[in-house]
Structures are given as structure tokens and as C-alpha cells.
Amino acid sequence: MKPKYKRVLLKLSGESLAGEMKHGIDFETVLKICKPIKECVDAGVEVGIVVGGGNFWRGRSSGEMDRTRADHMGMLATTINALGVCDALEQLGVNVRVQTAIAMHQIAEPYIRNKAVLHLQKGRVVVFGCGTGNPFFSTDTAAALRAAEIEADIVMKATMVDGVYDSDPKKNPNAKKYDTISFHDVLNKDLAVMDSTAASLCKDNNLPILVFSIEDPENIYKAVCGENIGTIVTA
Ligand code: UDP
Numbered sequence: 254m255k256p257k258y259k260r261v262l263l264k265l266s267g268e269s270l271a272g273e274m275k276h277g278i279d280f281e282t283v284l285k286i287c288k289p290i291k292e293c294v295d296a297g298v299e300v301g302i303v304v305g306g307g308n309f310w311r312g313r314s315s316g317e318m319d320r321t322r323a324d325h326m327g328m329l330a331t332t333i334n335a336l337g338v339c340d341a342l343e344q345l346g347v348n349v350r351v352q353t354a355i356a357m358h359q360i361a362e363p364y365i366r367n368k369a370v371l372h373l374q375k376g377r378v379v380v381f382g383c384g385t386g387n388p389f390f391s392t393d394t395a396a397a398l399r400a401a402e403i404e405a406d407i408v409m410k411a412t413m414v415d416g417v418y419d420s421d422p423k424k425n426p427n428a429k430k431y432d433t434i435s436f437h438d439v440l441n442k443d444l445a446v447m448d449s450t451a452a453s454l455c456k457d458n459n460l461p462i463l464v465f466s467i468e469d470p471e472n473i474y475k476a477v478c479g480e481n482i483g484t485i486v487t488a
Contacts (some may be wrong), residue, residue: 257479262400267308306330324388335382354386393451415466416484
């Protein structure tokens with residue numbers, strides 16, 4: 254199988270790193286996810302990764318807390334995950350750089366777009382931590398933003414479901430999965446692909462999103478090869 258895309262932005266949810274534990278980081282799971290990422294790099298694909306933080310903390314679920322502070326905590330959670338993914342990739346022999354949207358000089362590079370692109374061109378994976386660096390945003394929006402900035406061919410959203418459905422497949426056994434769907438329909442039907450900020454950003458910048466299941470991590474390599482897995486959202 255040959256890669257279809259030259260440069261991709263992979264979005265890994267925090268949940269996907271927790272494995273069976275459903276919380277925190279299960280390093281074995283992270284290693285399993287990183288193996289196909291190495292395959293992509295070895296096949297010449299440039300890979301940027303935005304990591305979520307939901308396995309530790311989500312600002313929007315913080316109840317009575319001040320939302321901005323809660324989101325700062327969420328962004329710190331994404332950085333823990335970024336370092337975990339970095340370590341797993343390095344153990345597999347992949348060159349990696351972590352860049353954070355909020356400067357943490359002692360533990361990661363600050364996010365600098367041109368530097369990120371140079372790393373990618375040199376075959377290094379760049380893991381983006383801290384989302385966009387702003388409260389009230391999600392890491393899905395960060396994925397769309399970084400993808401637009403680094404001029405990725407596609408946003409690959411690896412999640413716990415295997416695509417976009419017309420209704421919740423956990424509640425409706427007759428739910429229908431789309432192979433492709435337009436951003437217009439996603440936004441109008443309020444389908445749970447990404448939050449609307451992220452979907453709008455992709456729509457406005459002509460960035461397709463592939464939503465696929467990470468349950469089988471090999472899907473990452475299949476997705477990069479353009480195999481018909483998951484759902485593609487396009488203009
Ligand atoms: N977050 C934020 N700004 C961003 C990205 C993330 O404030 O640009 C915070 C927010 O609190 C969010 C948390 O980080 O809930 C973790 O990100 P997200 O919920 O997107 O993680 P995922 O659900 O993908 O694991």
C-alpha cells in the first residue's frame with residue numbers, strides 16, 4: 254500500500270491514549286498507536302499530531318470552576334499527552350519534536366509555524382500540545398488550525414467511532430454510516446463529527462476531514478493510503 258497523502262494532520266483524542274483504563278495514559282496503547290505512525294513516516298509521509306486531553310481533564314465538564322482556568326488545565330493535560338506520544342515515538346526510533354502553543358521552554362519548543370514545517374520536511378513528527386493556546390476552544394479546532402497553517406492535505410480524526418452516522422449508533426441500531434458527507438450537511442444536521450468551530454474552519458479552508466476508528470491502530474496507515482475506512486467530510 255502506497256501513501257496517498259504527502260502531509261497529514263492526525264488528531265488523537267485523549268481517550269484514545271487511555272486504552273481500557275478510560276483515564277490517564279496506557280503506555281502500551283500509546284505504543285500501539287505510534288507503530289503505524291512510524292510506518293507513515295517510513296513511507297515518506299509528513300505527520301503532524303494534535304493531541305486531546307479528555308483522558309485527564311476537559312474544561313467544559315468542570316462544573317463550577319472558572320472556565321478559562323479550567324481550560325488552562327485542559328491545555329496542560331494535552332501537553333502531558335504530547336510528551337507521552339513523543340516518548341513512544343522516540344522509543345520506536347522516530348524523530349519527534351513537541352511544540353506547545355503556550356510556552357514551556359524547559360519541556361518543549363514553543364509553537365512556531367515555520368519551524369514546525371521545517372521539522373516535517375526533515376522527516377520529524379511534530380506533536381502539537383496546548384491546543385490553540387486559547388480557552389473556549391477544543392483540540393479539534395486546534396487540529397483544523399494547525400492543519401491549515403502547515404498546509405496539510407487532510408485532517409485525520411482518529412476517534413472511538415468508525416465514522417459519521419446519521420444518528421447515534423450506540424442508541425440506534427439502524428443508524429446509517431456515511432462514506433462521504435459535506436460540511437454543509439454536517440453543520441446543518443449538527444452531526445457529531447467535530448465541534449462547529451472546527452468544522453467551519455475546515456470548510457472555509459477547503460480542508461477535508463477523515464473520521465475513522467482508532468480501535469485498530471493500523472487504520473492510521475490505511476487512512477494515509479486513502480483506503481475506504483471511516484467517513485470523509487469535504488466541501
Ligand atoms: N483546550 C483549550 N483550548 C484549546 C484546546 C483545548 O482550552 O485550543 C482545553 C479544553 O479545556 C479542553 C481540553 O483542553 O476540554 C482538552 O481538549 P479536548 O476536550 O479537545 O480533548 P479530547 O476530547 O480531544 O481528548
